[in-house]
Amino acid sequence: MERDPYDGAGRGFAWTGRSRELDLLLAALEIPPAVVTVEGEPGIGKSRLLQEAGRTLTGRGIRVVTGLCHPLREPLPFGPVLDALRGTADWLPEPDRLNPQTGALAPLLPALARRLPPPPARPEDPRTGRFQLMGAVRSLLDAVGPLVLAIEDLHWADEATRELLLLLARDLPKQLGLVLTYRREDLPADTPVLGAPYRRPPGTSGAEIHLDTLAEEEVHALAAAVLGPRANPALSRTLFERSAGLPLVVEEDLLTLTDRARDARRGSGRTPRKDALADDISVLTEAAVPRGLREAVTARMSALSEPATAVVEAAAVLAVPASRHLLTELTGLDPRQAGPALTEALRAAVLRETAPGHYGFRHALAQQAVYQDIPGPHRQDLHRLAVRVLWTTPQPPLVQIAHHTRALGDIPAWLRQAEAAADQATALGDEGTATTLLHEILAEPRLEPDLRTRSALALSRIAVNGVDYTTTTSTLRRILADPQLPTAARGEIRLALGLLMFNLARDAAAPTELERAVEELATRPELAARAMVALAMAHQRSSQAARAWMDRAEKTVRDSPDHAARAAVRATRLSLMASAGDRDVWGLVDALPLDDPDPEVLRQTSRALFNVGDTALGTGYDTRAAALIHESLDLARRLGTLVVVECLGALDLLRLDWLAGRWEHLEADHAALTAQYPDMAGAAFDAHLASGCLAAARGRWTRALDQLGQAAHIAEAATEAEWKLRATAVLVHVHLARGQAQAWTVTVPALAALRSAACWPVACDMVPVAVQAALAGGHHQDAHDLVTEAEHALEGVDAPAAHAETHLARGLVLQHDADSEGAAGHFDRARLTFQAIGRPHHTARALEHHARALAPTDPQTAADHLTEAAATHAALGATADAARCQQALRELGLHRPTPRGRRSYGEHLSPRETQVAQLLATGATNNDIAHALAISPRTVEQHVANTLKKLRTTRDNIPGPHTAPRAP
Known part of the structure; x- marks a missing residue:
């Protein structure tokens, strides 16, 4: 008997064309913690990849839970993650073995409430409550490992869910694997999948998997697994052309073919004839739009009964997975009729059970296809009925109600519902949903002025703690252009704009916006004081202007009952004290409140800790700076206000890496x-x-x-004088190293900025480099005056790094004046200070200067110092600095000769060739190498040729800059 080629087909398709991706996914999850992203267009097979991985992982004893994001969702913070956590009930340990903070999840997960510790008191501040929930989620995931948490369709996630997943991804429990699927094309514009670009931290494995369409041979393999011998090359070619390799479309076509054959077999009682099977191609080619999913879905729908069609259309209008009761209400079917109709839709694979008791489409494309085929009047009736039915639920889903109201074309009603939904989302701490709704409201033309004002204010209050600079500032500017905006509201919105401009972009125009905000907030003194302290920070290097704004802010809030406003003023006062090198700041920082009932007071504490830590880094208290920055980050995490502080803190920590x-x-x-x-x-x-x-x-x-x-170009447009000074200092150093005359010319405007900003306490290498440039250019008096000015400015100032730089500068002047002994003393004080701070590169440079000053009177010690400095530079990878020390040894006659006769290194690299290889690996040109190693271009050519020959490579293929190249 011939085997029925359609037997068993049509519901579970073969696993085809994804073996490499499956292996990559499993390998990444094999060593937790791990983060894997799976990206691909609709219907590409992301969910199927997760299903296959889940089967394998479960067989290995690894638990898997899955949560789904939906395009239309209610403002329940972390909804998709909470949905996944419901599947952990059987794995939870006894409540007394769980972290007490997991009890915060009990109200949101009633099915698990008995398995969780008692709920803690809910914070009054929604943001703090949201952060409490984040900690509870992480603790619960930690307790049930080893576990894989899969969140599908992350492109539909709200901001709160993205923030939770981002924090989890940056600090995963040790036994957790996190898998995230998404569609790149459906992400909000210029938005990374987690809301902010993400890089796996050290110790976290993972992978980034992109699913592409199937090749023609893979489509053939899939068809052969379903159709058997009837899947000839011609049919496979037709399937491939119709689908363009998209698995979902291939599967829908195969469902159509299998059902057609099954129907023919049922009618005749026999297996379909070969000529009937041959008609498969004509069935597909005769479809109205051969490449679209819509036709495949329509074909599936046409086989449904009228009640089943009504259920599917109701599901399409609702647009989110819905309960049987809700679908029944929307169709108007008798419950005894609705049940079989829903079952029919499920068996036809038009709908699927997405969660227990909830039903939706297999794919959003299918939902869209059905929705678009519903006649307009009937579609409107269903939206209208959906609004009425949803209002009758115990907790009306405001986001969905707003969606249906907008679909009805009733813009005034939609605006009312959208505002209510945004308010609800904000109250629940779901700022992502709120922000989306507020942007939609504000994009509506001819908006009623009061609603426009309320929405703009709500958005500005959310945006001030975010990092979405371009979109938000554009929206706020557009709102501020409205002449009908009330003055006080205009001031609050402008304050948010000014803070964004200053905090995120260091925009030189930020002070102008903040000054205008002060004027517009005349009737809101506490908010005006926030603008004033921001202006004090913007003018912190102009002591007179900063002092004036601070005095005005303190006077404004002196008798205010607003503790948060007073905390903002106090935080700024401490920041300015630190910038001025005031030793009294340390005791005041230690007294900052860390457990105040007002979250805004704690946010100001976090701001003060960061600002003082940032300044401590500039003044030379590197260890204390790191501690303060970490403390600020920890407090920000506790409060749920991490985004801005996290970026700025990460920058400071990277700067510490450079200095250390x-x-x-x-x-x-x-x-x-x-x-x-x-x-x-x-x-x-x-x-x-x-x-x-x-x-x-x-x-x-x-x-x-x-x-x-x-870097200098960015600094020109910024308010930060230190940026200009830091960039210029290194530029001048490069010009000096290359013997270029413009070193002093480049220095002059930077010194003007230094004097204007009066930022002498902040060490940025400008003073010693400027002195070198002045002396090299014959401007001795300028060099002498600059050092004297810096010494005077730093009298009584607590800024050890700046003092060390001034000692270097004074030493350079004295050395130029032939006072080697005096110069050596200053160089050594600089060395000792940098060494105590913990800056090896600066220490080695000071040691090099000290050696040069000692050379005339103590050549042996000078040689030791230069050798030590060269070794330090070499260990850091500062090839040019190490070569300069070696050159100094030769110039001063202190070079220690090697034994008579040149050593032969054979096929191995000589020390000089190793230096050349390291420079080549960084992309250095021959001219760069000549300058760096103080050798002639001709000698460089010989070294480069020998190095490449020994390494058996070309210049383009030499190992990277962090590899020590060695000959085979």
Whole structure:
């Protein structure tokens, strides 16, 4: 008997064309913690990949839970994650073995309430409550590991869910694997999948999987698994052309063919004839739109009874998985009729059970196809009925009601419902849903002025703690252009705009917006004081202007009952004290409140901790700076206000890495941070500056000048004088190293900025480099005056790094004046200070200067110092600096000769060739290498040729900059 080629087909399709992706997914999850993203267009097979992985993982004893995101959802914070957690009930330990904070989930997961500790008191502040829930989720996931948490369709996730998943991904429980699926094309514009670009932290494995369409041979394999011998090449070609390799469309076509054959067999009682099977191609080719999913779905729908069709159409209008009761209400069917109709739709694979008791489409494309085929009048009736039915539920889903109201074309009603939904979302701490709704409201033309004002204010209050700079500032500017906006509301919105401009972009126009906000907030003194302290920070290097704004702010809130406003003023006062090098700031920082009932007071504490830590980094208290920044980040996490502080804190910690000599991953870490925060000017500036500094230390002058030029360009548009000084200092160092005359010319405008901003306490290498440039250019008096000015400015100021730089500068002047003994003393004080701070690169440079000053009177010690400095530079990877020390030894006659006769290294690299290889690996040109190693271009050519020959490679293929190249 011939085997029925359609037997068993049509419901569970063969696993085809995804073996590599499955292996990659399983390998990544094999060593937790792990984060895997799976990206692909609708119908590409993301869910199927997870199903196959889930079967394998379950067989290995690894638990798997899944949550689904939906395009239309109610403001329940972390809804998809909570849905997944409901599946952990059987794995939970006894309540007394769980972290007490997991009790916060009990009200949201009633089915698990008996298995959880008692709920803690709910914080009054929604943001703090949201962060409490985040900690509870993480603790619960930690308790049930090893576990894989899969969240599907993350492109539909709200901001709160994205924030939770981002925090989880950055600090995963040790036994957790996190898998996220999404469609890139359906992400909000310019928005990464987790709301901010993400890079896996050290110790976290993972993968980024992109699912592409199936190749023609893979479509043939899928068809053969379903149709058997009837899947000839011609039919497979037709399937491939119709689907363009999209698995969902292939499967829908195969369902059509299997059902057609099954129907023919049932009618005749026999297996379909071969000629009937041959008609499969004509069935597909005769479809109205051969490439679309819509026709495949329509074909499936046409086989349904009228009641089943009504159920499917109701599901399409609802647009989210719905209960049987809700579908029944919307169809108007008798419950005894609705049950079989729903079952029919499920058996036909038009609908599926997405969660216990909830039914929706297999794919959003199918929902859209059905929805678009519903006649307009009937579609309107269903939306109208959906509004009435949803209002009768115990907790009316306001987001869905707003959606249906808008679909009816009733814009006034939609605006009312959307505002109510946004308010509800904000109250629940779901700022993502609220932000989306508010943007939609504000995009509506001819908006009623009061509603426009309320919505704009709500958006500004959310936006001030976010990092979506471009979209939000554009919206706020558009709102501010409305002449009908009330003055006080205009002031509050402008305050938010000014804070965004200053915090995220260091925009030089920010003070102008803040000053206008002060005027517009005359009737809102506490908010006006917030603008004043922001202005004090913007003018912090102009002591007179900063003092004036601070005095005005303190006077404004002196008798105010608003504790948060007073805390904001106090935080700014401490920030300015730190910037001025006031020793009294440390005791005041230690007294900051860390457990105040008002979350806004704690947010100001976090701000003060960060600002003082940031300044401590500039003044030379590196260890204390790291502690304060970490404390600020911890408090921000507790409060749920991490985003801005996290970026700024990460930048400071990377700067600490540079100063402490931890350079190995510095450029990669900066690149990841820049991608994560594309709107943050500070991230771009620091990335270019770090690349320029590394290139300069390695003698890659061309790259150094390019990167430093880009950093300087960013600094020109910013309010931060330190940015200009830091970039210029390294630029001048490069010009000096290359013997270029423009070093002093470049220095002059930077010194004007230094004097204007009066930022002498912040060490940025400007003073000693400027002195070197002045002396090299014959401007001795300028050099002497600059050092004297810096010494005077730093009298009584607690800024050890700035004092060390001034000692370096004074030593350079004294050395130029032939006072080697006096110079040596200042150089040594600089060395000891940098060494105590913990800055090896600066320490080695000071040691090098000390050696040069000692050379005339103590050549042996000078040689020891230069050798030590060269070793330190070499260990850091500062090839050019190490070569400069070796050159100094030769110039001073202190070079220790090798034994007579040149050593033969055979096929191995000599020390000089190793230096050349390291420079080649960074992309240095021959001219760069000549300058870096102080050798002639002709000698460089010989070394490069020998190096490449020994390594058996070409210049383009030499190992990367962090690899020590060795000959085979």
